[in-house]
Amino acid sequence: MTPNQAMPPKLPIPGVKFLIAVGSGKGGVGKTTVAVNLAVGLAALGYKTGLMDADVYGPNVPLMMGINRTPVAHGERIQPLEQYGVRLMSMGFLSPGDKPLVWRGPMLHSVVQQFLRGVDWGELDYLIIDLPPGTGDVALSLIQTAPITGAIVVTTPSDVSLEDARKAIHMFHQVKVPILGVVENMSWLSCPHCHERIDVFSYGGGRRTAEEMGVHFLAELPLDPEVRVGGDTGKPIVLRKGQGEPFLDLARNASARAAEEGAREGPKIEISD
């Protein structure tokens, strides 16, 4: 470290090759849906993958992955659960049912750090972090302290969502986390009756915003009622033949972008004599 570096060093997580944060400026745009299907997609492509649910106030990963058990600790390390080949940790595994988490900021920071460094993730090609929505305390602390390879910003094509996505991109720029790319979710809907296309939340703003801000555009994903059914029933759509392809493409693109950014960063720690 040189005196110029104001931030503490972002210590690597032993065994984890690429750390991908999935964020959004706004909630409800499908951030967790993207994180879950990305993680399961990467696992389906043969990568060793973990998924850390850092959305501590609204941990939807257990429901969407169809698993909810209390994890056990071996020694000082928490053992992640595993589903669809993905190692998992979520606040949802630790807090009872419907009760809201009314912890204050500082407690949450330490929980999230525990998830990152106190969980026995083992050897992973990819650890996906589902960030809390927005640019709040927990998201900010996490991206300032975790050695994130790059971030994915999820948005819908509506102006309201794009406005908040730009804020999220600015936030990642400010803290010098590379952007792997923007994902436009709920891009369009095919009417299940007449099969005509409906642009429920408008269309194309994700790609346009990515171009304007000089970041990659990773994928557009349909507003498919089956995606929601997959989430509500704990069976991610990426695993479904015929319907999972857009999500598998996302996994391939994200993987390629992570490799690019990982190569650019170079080794994180140099040992000198």
Added chain:
Amino acid sequence: MTPNQAMPPKLPIPGVKFLIAVGSGKGGVGKTTVAVNLAVGLAALGYKTGLMDADVYGPNVPLMMGINRTPVAHGERIQPLEQYGVRLMSMGFLSPGDKPLVWRGPMLHSVVQQFLRGVDWGELDYLIIDLPPGTGDVALSLIQTAPITGAIVVTTPSDVSLEDARKAIHMFHQVKVPILGVVENMSWLSCPHCHERIDVFSYGGGRRTAEEMGVHFLAELPLDPEVRVGGDTGKPIVLRKGQGEPFLDLARNASARAAEEGAREGPKIEISD
């Protein structure tokens, strides 16, 4: 006050008759859309109405109300803006464009308190507060300190959203804020091509959840691309002839419920000799 009361008293806001908080367990369910159309609807029904945007991290009220100017202060009090007959205050009026707000919790608490008590709201029948989504710090502090008549919980019919809505209802119960009712947003979509009905996010879970938890059900609102267009262009759908009716009904129902809860509460401050 008796020694039994652990909480500080919730001081009334002079001139404000009913304070209605609009919250959600999850972002992106249309909380701000509901808050904006409720406020504009109440004003259209002839009530003196204010709208305070407490969603400090993602203040979408300026865009949805089609107004963004810096408010001025007279003496020590900030003058609210006014649009469609509604008095307005939002963090969006104070922070520049796309830059994210990366303030930490304690600063936000004081900003939100300023909005509540340092803004010259004047005489109001209804002050609507658009809470931040979820059960986080800012939402919690606000509902613990503001004299809220009752809260509206917005959800979509998807299980993921309902899971978080239940948490929000529990949160309001915990801090003894009455629930005016649940609103199911994005209940269904009419295909603009074949006019068949599409249950994009499922249907009916809002009403079912309200019944299960013993709270009122206020309204189901369609997933109408025109609602989104209204939000993106700053022209709330409630003002549109023929399409605004479900939102006007919501305003009527919310108004009736606020009167019920207000009457139950009785006078807030008793002066004894």
